Structures are given as C-alpha cells and as structure tokens.
Amino acid sequence: MTDTLLSVRGLTIGVQRRRSLQPIVRDVSFDVRKREAVGIVGESGSGKTLTMLSVMGLLPTPPLRVGGGEIRFADRDLTQMRERDLRRVRGAELSMIYQDPMTSLNPLMRVGEQIEEVMTAHGVPKDDARVRTREALAHVGIPDPDRTARAFPHQFSGGMRQRVMIAAALVLDPQLLIADEPTTALDVTIQQQILALVRSLQREHGMAIVWITHDLGVVARLVERVIVMYAGRVVEDAPTRRLFRRPEHPYTAGLLASLPDPSDRSRGPLAQIPGTPPDPTDVPTGCPFRTRCRQAVERCALEMPPLTDRGKGARAACWVPPEEWVS
Ligand SMILES: Nc1ncnc2c1ncn2[C@@H]1O[C@H](COP(=O)(O)OP(=O)(O)OP(=O)(O)O)[C@@H](O)[C@H]1O
Numbered sequence: 001m002t003d004t005l006l007s008v009r010g011l012t013i014g015v016q017r018r019r020s021l022q023p024i025v026r027d028v029s030f031d032v033r034k035r036e037a038v039g040i041v042g043e044s045g046s047g048k049t050l051t052m053l054s055v056m057g058l059l060p061t062p063p064l065r066v067g068g069g070e071i072r073f074a075d076r077d078l079t080q081m082r083e084r085d086l087r088r089v090r091g092a093e094l095s096m097i098y099q100d101p102m103t104s105l106n107p108l109m110r111v112g113e114q115i116e117e118v119m120t121a122h123g124v125p126k127d128d129a130r131v132r133t134r135e136a137l138a139h140v141g142i143p144d145p146d147r148t149a150r151a152f153p154h155q156f157s158g159g160m161r162q163r164v165m166i167a168a169a170l171v172l173d174p175q176l177l178i179a180d181e182p183t184t185a186l187d188v189t190i191q192q193q194i195l196a197l198v199r200s201l202q203r204e205h206g207m208a209i210v211w212i213t214h215d216l217g218v219v220a221r222l223v224e225r226v227i228v229m230y231a232g233r234v235v236e237d238a239p240t241r242r243l244f245r246r247p248e249h250p251y252t253a254g255l256l257a258s259l260p261d262p263s264d265r266s267r268g269p270l271a272q273i274p275g276t277p278p279d280p281t282d283v284p285t286g287c288p289f290r291t292r293c294r295q296a297v298e299r300c301a302l303e304m305p306p307l308t309d310r311g312k313g314a315r316a317a318c319w320v321p322p323e324e325w326v327s
C-alpha cells in the first residue's frame, strides 16, 4: 500500500473549439498523500479551480474538456470511471467546498434536506440521515441545529452558509476535502473562524485537504506543501518551509516579496509582480512567465522549462537557478 491518495499526471484541460482543443491547463502533475494538507496558489485565472473540478469530475463539459492525463484517487483512475461509479466516490470519499456557497446550495430547499440528500444518495437510511444532519450542523458550530435544518440558504449570513457547506461536505467522512477559497467573500474575523474550523475538522477526521487560494499568506499556516500555478502550469511544488526559505521559481519569489512582513511596522508599499498573467489560451512561446520575469535569459524565450527535481522534496520549472538570480 502506498501513502499516495491522489495522483494527477499530465493533466490537460482545454476549451473545445470546433475540432481542436485549446489548452488552458497544461501537463499538470502532483500528488497528495493521505492526511496531507496541500495548498494550490496562483493568480486569478491560473487554472486552480479547473484542475480540482476535473478531479471531482465536475468540469463544465462542454465547453471544457479533459484533453489528457491521469487522475488516480485511492488507486483508481477517475478519468476512466463511469459517471455512475464516480457519483459514488464524489461526496463520500472526495468532497469539495466551493468558492461561492450560493452556487452549490439549492435556494429552494431547506438546508437540512440538502445535507440529508448527500447521505441518502449514498445509501444512508432517511431516519439516520436526519439525526446525522443535526449532529453535523452542531459539529460545525451552528447554534440550534433543529431550527437551522428547517431554514432556507438565504436566511443565513455568508459565514453561516459556509458552515452549512462544510457540514454537507464532511457528513460522509471523505478522505480528501478540496476547499476552493472558502473565505474570500467573508469579513476577516469570520474568515479566521472558518479557516480554524476547517483545520481542526481536518485533523480530527484525519483527512487530506487541498486548499485553493490566491493568497500565499493565508495558506502558509495551514499546509505542509504548496503547489504554485502560473498560466495553467505547475511552476513550483515544495514543502512550505522550504518554499519560504528558498523559492526556486522567480514567480514564487515575487509572491513572497508581495506578502506583508508581520515584523515590519513601517508598512511601506509592498512589492508587486509587474505586469499581468497571459491569456491562458494564448501563452507566449518558451517560459510563460518570461514577459514578467527579471531573471529571464535568452533561452527562456525559446524553450519551456520542464518541472525538475530541486532536492528536499521540491520541484520547479525554471532555467535559471536561484544562485544565478540578479537582485
Ligand atoms: N467555462 C469556461 N469556458 C471557457 N474558459 C473558461 C471557463 N471556465 C474558466 N475558463 C478559463 O480558464 C482559466 C482558468 O480558470 P480557473 O477558474 O481555473 O482559474 P482560477 O485559478 O481558479 O482563478 P480564480 O483565482 O479567479 O478563481 C481562466 O482564464 C478562465 O477564463
């Protein structure tokens, strides 16, 4: 038995245009071990959500489609699985909290029924499901679960809706939870409460988690490993402490430089990575980061750097090693 829970290899996702597939996510490979907490970080549009939606088998097809690659979860290839079998895995073994809870909660259904439905769809008898729903709501810190179960999603605040989503995602005790920016729409205090809640539930349930975020600062305290995406590719993948101490990709170095330093009281302006990421369907030749990169050399315009091993569990895709970077 290996320790690997999720293994993504050479994943390509694209938009179907007439007969050809226009790639958006290209050749993405990474692993998540059992009980591991991993972060996927990158600017808006870098392909974080699409990558994890395809793991869930929930890519909006058409116009999007998986063009190639393998997604193995608990030793099965999900890309080859029939929808009926995939449905059995989804929700029970593999679960996702979405960016906007209103898109995944049905506005016309009481929240209790929605959580019960997750269970009855997986064969839990209705009476059991009702009891377990009340327990699940109490477990995520919702007061008066009986009354809450009878309410509709619009009757809750954003933070409470996220708690309902978390209850629904965890009710069948999945092995992997994918949390897609579950707090961006919330104010800072509620954000902190939700992050702390998910982290403690993750530890308690012994599940693996993938946090998707554009904020490296938020995820740093929550994960053991960070995967950095840029323009639809993985550009760095490293243990969190290693990544903070010695980034191997200039884009990661730029993300780190733009984080506020907690020990710095002067609050000077933060460094920003100049420029904007390329349109994922129209990436320049060579390295996709080269138009914004201070370290670029001639070779960067000609060839795409492959993701290579950098030691101590790190991988990065860059032609120029950190010791040769100009400051
Ligand atoms: N249904 C769609 N049809 C065509 N293109 C799409 C579709 N959904 C997403 N895309 C494109 O795919 C790219 C990657 O999208 P994705 O949602 O994965 O980004 P993301 O990294 O999650 O960004 P964000 O941080 O804003 O959530 C984006 O540039 C987006 O325009």
Ligand code: SF4
Binding pocket: 249, 250, 251, 287, 288, 289, 290, 291, 293, 294, 295, 296, 297, 300, 305, 317, 318, 319, 320
């Ligand atoms: S390959 Fe070149 S352009 Fe790309 S990140 Fe490295 S130095 Fe910059």
Ligand SMILES: [Mg+2]
Binding pocket: 048, 049, 050, 099, 180
């Ligand atoms: Mg997203």
